[in-house]
Amino acid sequence: MTIGARVLKTGVAVALAIFVSGLFHFPSPIIAAVAAIFTIQPSIYRSWKQVLDQVQSNVLGAIIALASVQVLGSTPISVGLVCIAVILLNIKLKMESAIGLTLVTVVAVMEANSEGWDYALGRFLMVMAGMGCAFFVNVLLFPPRPKKQFIDQIREAYGQLSLLLRTAISNEIKEQVHKEEKDRLNGTLRKLDERYSLFEEERSVRPENKHERARQLLLSKQMIKALRKGEDLLDAIEEHYFSAPGAEEWSLRFDERLEELTKYHEQILLKSEGKLKNSAQIEPEEGREGLFVSELTHYVSANPDGHKRLIFVATALFEYAYQLRRLDKLVNQIEERKEH
Structure with a gap:
């Protein structure tokens, strides 16, 4: 069994995301690590496109999540309804590849909103940090050929x-x-x-x-x-x-x-x-x-x-x-x- 470049880069991206989470004193590195896993792609072009789609989708998801918490609260039913709405929105915008990570952002932001807006914003920044680490690794470490x-x-x-x-x-x-x-x-x-x-x-x-x-x-x-x-x-x-x-x-x-x-x-x-x-x-x-x-x-x-x-x-x-x-x-x- 051989270890492919993408497998190796995924591991490095996760490790870097956890390291960066420590530097910025994020409460937990898990969200950044998950974001890094979702962002690694088999080509630089796809990785760049994935980052663009993820940024747009996650920003929309975070805004919807914050607004929904104010109107519906953060009950299990409201979280589920918001997830359904976000999925439909991503499909409408043809950003299906960003659905998984966007849902992570929505759940994290809605769950953290009870701690205050600053805490919810921190969760969103964790996602952005993980995506940035993955793109950095994908471009510089064994770039796809x-x-x-x-x-x-x-x-x-x-x-x-x-x-x-x-x-x-x-x-x-x-x-x-x-x-x-x-x-x-x-x-x-x-x-x-x-x-x-x-x-x-x-x-x-x-x-x-x-x-x-x-x-x-x-x-x-x-x-x-x-x-x-x-x-x-x-x-x-x-x-x-x-x-x-x-x-x-x-x-x-x-x-x-x-x-x-x-x-x-x-x-x-x-x-x-x-x-x-x-x-x-x-x-x-x-x-x-x-x-x-x-x-x-x-x-x-x-x-x-x-x-x-x-x-x-x-x-x-x-x-x-x-x-x-x-x-x-x-x-x-x-x-x-x-x-x-």
Whole structure:
């Protein structure tokens, strides 16, 4: 088990919030610590947006809580009604992520109002202190690097997909191992979608970086799409290939195509990382692909109903190849722009 950066930063933020609470002589560090936990986010942009939403929501929540105490008192029923009102208000303002901490502020302020306004204000300041500590830690300690993390996960997903595709036709891997690897691939692709969202949210500091960032986003999206098409090919093989009559006599040719495409995929990723020579010719020969299409078409035409399952597999294979070629062109265009 490894300790991720976010886990470590949460612990540091909590410790810092407790320390700051001691410096300001807050009566209890618990509220500041809870605020720090709610504010830690996986990216700097999200952390900043979370702070903005939390400040607005907590200020509104504190005002509503103070006003409600004067009108309704601080009975359990009144606290519950105010919490409902604050939740609805946050939903209306599209600040759902701030609901949890705002409710903590509301309950703390309403509970403390019996001690006086100064005491209630102190509770509110505890929340602000915890949020500030979390944002400070998130920016300065292991700042999130969504682009690097995205590339690392692309490589991880490719490794899992490559293993499964290269052994799909030969059916060499044990069923349990295959299932575990497939589940890992699905999990990695889900994480990639989340990572892409974080990468997409990051804002360029300098205006001149906007075009480069747009190109990188386009490239990243195509990288995910190529992996998804590889996963679709894997699903097509599992669903149709082994049920297709005559599949055995085509196993070598399909296997060769899969080996060729997975190698092509790897070389594209190496090129995107600047690890491949400019003179390297990595695109599969169209002549071999054309011959494969011609032979398969002739074979299927003899018995269209009996051999249509092979068409499903071949269609997924050609789509995977097409998306890889699109990815290759994007990488080439970005590299050419860098040179100019």
